[in-house]
Each structure stands twice: as C-alpha cells, then as structure tokens.
Amino acid sequence: MCWQQNLIPLFPDFNQSVVISDGVYEGKDIEGIRYDSPQDESGWYLITDDYNDDIKSLKMVHFYHVAFSRPDILKYLALPFGRRFLMENGNVKIYKDE
Numbered sequence: 001m002c003w004q005q006n007l008i009p010l011f012p013d014f015n016q017s018v019v020i021s022d023g024v025y026e027g028k029d030i031e032g033i034r035y036d037s038p039q040d041e042s043g044w045y046l047i048t049d050d051y052n053d054d055i056k057s058l059k060m061v062h063f064y065h066v067a068f069s070r071p072d073i074l075k076y077l078a079l080p081f082g083r084r085f086l087m088e089n090g091n092v093k094i095y096k097d098e
Helices: 063-069 071-076
Strands: 017-020 031-034 041-047 059-062 083-088 091-096
Touching (some): 041 063, 059 063, 063 071
Antiparallel strands (some): 083 091
8 A cells, every 4th residue: 555655665563552433343444644753652543433523432452453454454554654544435545634
C-alpha cells in the first residue's frame, strides 16, 4: 500500500501500542490516524462510529491484538506518521493528515 502512495513503509512492532475505540475488534469501518509518538507506541489511533467523543472511552492495546483481530487493515498500518486512512463500506481512502 505504501509503495502505491510513493511512501516509505514504517511497520509497527508487535509489542507497540495502538489506541482503539469500541467497534474495532467487531470489524466495523475505521478511521485510522497515525501520529508521531514515543518508541513504545505505534502512533495509530483507530476509531469507529462507536466512538462517543469521550477520550476516556479509548483503549490502549498491543499491536498484535489488532493484527490478529483485523487482518483486513494490516496493509494500511505501515503508513508513516502523518497519514490517515478512512475505511467506509469496503472502500479505503488514504490522506495526508493536515
């Protein structure tokens, strides 16, 4: 996916953390945003429509939990910092985060 976007992939480490909202493990559509972050974090925030805008409802999990429960999004999770993807109804768009 990164090569299609002319980007150098930055693969997360299985032990790095990912921030997720409710609905990620359940297979719902996702908006993923990758922020520059400390080395123990992947920088990924994965949000679904179940997110209620309360930051306290977000969960920090290990990347490997996301990898095994959502193999459909793995090819997007090597996008570098400052990128986002939006998955809606089977379509995915990739953006530079402004």
